[in-house]
Amino acid sequence: MKLSDIRAHLHKAPFRPLTVRLTSGRTHVVEHPDYLLVPPVGDSFLIVGKTGDFHHIDADQVEEIEVAKGARKVKG
Numbered sequence: 001m002k003l004s005d006i007r008a009h010l011h012k013a014p015f016r017p018l019t020v021r022l023t024s025g026r027t028h029v030v031e032h033p034d035y036l037l038v039p040p041v042g043d044s045f046l047i048v049g050k051t052g053d054f055h056h057i058d059a060d061q062v063e064e065i066e067v068a069k070g071a072r073k074v075k076g
Contacts, residue, residue, distance in 0.1 A: 001059055001060070001062040003043055003044075003059045006036075006059060009036075009065060009067070016067045017030060017068040018036070018066065018067055019065070019068075022063060023061050024061070028049075030047055035047060035048045043059050043060065044058045
């Protein structure tokens with residue numbers, strides 16, 4: 001998946017919670033846009049967990065982003 005695709009989800013209004021599924025099978029839930037950090041350059045981003053832990057993810061490792069509330073899935 002491209003970083004621009006991930007950034008587009010960050011800027012949609014209203015923001016809907018996301019589940020980011022990686023090629024490894026791991027998933028990360030982003031419930032608020034403050035927990036998704038996408039820099040203006042590069043090919044990676046950060047997801048911050050509720051407890052302050054963070055995950056540095058390469059955009060190429062994203063298999064799918066699922067948007068909450070029955071919205072369509074975006075495949076990478």
